[in-house]
Amino acid sequence: MKKEEIVLFGGGGHCRSVIDVIENEDRFHIAGIVDQAVMLHEKISGYEVIANDDDIPLLAKQYKNFFITIGHIRNSRPRWKLYDKLISSNCQLPxxxxxxxxxxxxxxxxxxxxxxxxxxxxxxxEIGPNCILNTSCIIEHDTVVGFNNHISTGSIING
Known part of the structure; x- marks a missing residue:
């Protein structure tokens, strides 16, 4: 069975962690990574940087599945803006x-x-769109986590 392709946005540490999950999940083939223009053609965990954020309209015509792999430690705004841009371009975010x-x-x-x-x-x-549920966190019964949240490593949220 042929895997669907997916393009990742952001090439830092969180990207490398998500790559491991995607490879282990074995549902998608990573077509490439979108990062800053200076990173073009560099490799991150073996995957090539194929474009930058300005190329979203072109990428949306070529690929269906996208995933935001920008981390969320200091500022959530870049993830939020990118999510809106991808959704408005009719991209799928699995x-x-x-x-x-x-x-x-x-x-x-x-x-x-x-x-x-x-x-x-x-x-x-209930976990909203564009969230990161980081390693070993626990989200207990009936908990609601809204849009664009990062539940950090080892966090526990009780129901």
């Missing part, structure tokens, strides 16, 4: 879930959300 995570079948995850290894998302939890 949910990426590590096979080492547990997500209840009764939980809901918004588009563009990544679930890193050893995360627990329990029954009735």
């Amino acid at each position: 949910v990426i879930i590590s096979p080492k995570a547990h997500v209840s079948g009764r939980a809901r995850l918004g588009p563009g959300t990544v679930v890193m290894p050893f995360v627990m998302v329990n029954s009735g939890a």
